[in-house]
Amino acid sequence: MPVGRRAFMGGLAAATTLPAFHPAAAQSNKPAAAKGKTLIKGGYVVSMDKTVGELPVGDVLIEGGKILDVGKSIRAADATVIDARQKVVLPGLIDTHRHTWETVTRSLISEGDLAVYIKVITGTLGPRYRPEDVYIGNLLGAVGALNAGITTMLDWSHITNSPAHADSAIKGLADSGMRSIYAYGYSPDPAVAKAPDIETRRDTDIRRIKQQYFRSDDQLMTMAIATRDVAGTPKKAFIDIKLARELGMRVTMHITKAGGITKLNEAGLLGPDMTFVHTDGIEATDEEYQMMAAHGGTISTSSATEIMSGHGFPSAQRWLKYGLRPSFSVDNETRMPADLFAQMRALVMSDHMLETDRARKEGGKPTLIPIRDVLEFATLQGARATGLDAKVGTLTPGKRADLILIDLDDISLIPATDPVATVVLRVQPANVSWVFVDGQVKKRAGKLVGIDLNRVRRLTNVSTKYVLGLMRDAGEDIRSG
Ligand SMILES: [Zn+2]
Structure with a gap:
């Protein structure tokens, strides 16, 4: 059943049904200092x-x-x-864009393309996700990230069906103990996303969350806004960007079509506080890359996931030409594992393939990416793209450990x-x-250490049963949608 307006407004009450939900614990998410x-x-x-x-x-x-x-x-x-x-x-390592709520969909729709992913994950499952599914998705995703050496992750949370969904996402991240950026997204449920008063509700909820959990920047979790798509709904994206700037938060944006950057540029909204995701898929003009670079914008590439999904082929050379140094992300675990090493390798492979092909056609030698640059993208550039480069991203005396x-x-x-x-x-x-x-x-x-993995397994099983039931009810095949 789609989540409607009443469910959205009543979401806070529903949050109390979550397992061991203690908002106060998440509120003071400054970690206790390690001793000695x-x-x-x-x-x-x-x-x-x-x-x-x-x-x-x-x-x-x-x-x-x-x-x-x-x-x-x-x-x-x-x-x-x-x-x-x-x-x-x-x-x-720093993952600058993850739809962490989707973690229990690991290995589903392995034979489906991007259209199937959109139909099943954001179309069938997203609107029916409960706050507790978001909680375990985020906790499981964050724990898997820690296991893989990812110490900071930006949770690109486009599962904001209700205030309780947002609270649950934050709680899941907080319980993992990782450094994270909660990026307040939107809802995959059209009944919520297109509600007549959605702008008022978003504004109220974003301000509430900032006040409730993120009053200080000096804590393990910080907040950003994951904007709506500028190509589809530029006015809504503009509202998000202005609110983020008013509240002192960064902006992360999917860029799925050519022309989006131009619209932002014309509106005078491009800035160094913005990260653009999947830019290799937008068929952006060179002028758009120049606009991004001129305003100090940053890039997040989920190279392996983008190749798997048919977004396009990431080209490090094209970004570097304009002085854009990308960061890496996993995007979602439906299609790729929580493995930033795999994302690094995918960029190297794609870049080598494109450059070798270019050299074959144009003559001369391919320009191949230095390996140390790739590791810089996964660390220092990740810190820049999340606004945390004064704190993390390098082993520098004075930075956080x-x-x-x-x-x-x-x-x-x-x-x-x-x-x-x-x-x-x-x-x-x-x-x-x-x-x-x-x-x-x-x-x-x-x-x-410090994480009850059996509890994570138990809650994952509960959520997985629910998700598989939704797929069955919708007639979706677990391999091909
Ligand atoms: Zn994404």
């Missing part, structure tokens, strides 16, 4: 900070959620030491002659052995 000092010793340190550089044998000292020092041989007699020999030490350790002595990785090439071209989430978020250990020696 931790010295990560003797690893191959890839700081992504030009001043600190790359240290073949280096140490990272953290305390109270902060990076105190990065250097060749740090002395800290009072620190707990983690042996990082045979490991690479990196800033945590979001970092990961990857085993290099795994039988599938040796000899790791160039550890950065190993990370970009070979590593899988299982090779991520340690994950720190704000100095807190989230994965230790290959095992997630």
Whole structure:
């Protein structure tokens, strides 16, 4: 049954039926500082900070959620030491666009194209999703991300069927303990999205959420607005952008058709606080890329998911030509795993393919993307695209301690002659052995810690049964929709 106006307005009451819902806990989502000092010793340190550089044998000292020092041989007699020999030490990876609510649809419609995805996921399931499905989708997605070395994720939450759906999304992210950006989206339910008073409701709810959960920027979770599509409904997108700026939030936008950037430019709304998603699919003109670059806009590419979905072929060279350095995202787990390494590889493959093809036709040599640039896109550029580059994205003294350790002595990785090439071209989430978020250990020696995984499994089963029932009722095939 589609969620109508009354359900939207009554959503807050429904939120109390969620498992262990404590709004106050999510409200103060500033983490407790990790106790004592931790010295990560003797690893191959890839700081992504030009001043600190790359240290073949280096140490990272953290305390109270902060990076105190990065250097060749740090002395800290009072620190707990983690042996990082045979490991690479990196800033945590950053996923700049994820429809996390869809996580329980993993592996569904594997034989369907983008049209099937839109019909089944946002058409059939989205309008019928309950707040508790959003909660577990977000929690499961966030935990899977942590397991894969993603320490920051932007939740592109276009499942705002009611205020309770928004509360549940925030609660799911908060319960994972990861660094996240909750991007308030819209509803896939036409009855909600096209309601006559939808603008008033959105405005009220966005302000409520900002006030209730995100009064400070100095916390683990921050807020953005995921705008409506500028190509389809420019006036609504303009409203979203203006509200985001009034409230001091960033904007993230799907760009699905050519002309959208031009409309924003003509309206004088382009700015450095904007991230554009799936730009390889818009058949944008060169002028539109120039407009984006001139206003300091950032890009999010879900390279693997975009190729899988037929959005288009991501071309790093085309972006770099205009000085646009992309960030990476998973987009959705229906079609791709929570694996930013796979997204990095997909961009390398697509870029090589396009450049080789170009060189074959035009003569000369293909321009191939430097491997270290690809890792920069997954870390520093992710931090820029989420407005968090003063806090994370590099291993720089003074920044927050979001970092990961990857085993290099795994039988599938040796000899790791160039550890950065190993990370970009070979590593899988299982090779991520340690994950720190704000100095807190989230994965230790290959095992997630501090998260009740059986509870996550149990709630996932409940939601999956409901989702499969919706598909059955709608006559959707689980493979092809
Ligand atoms: Zn998307």
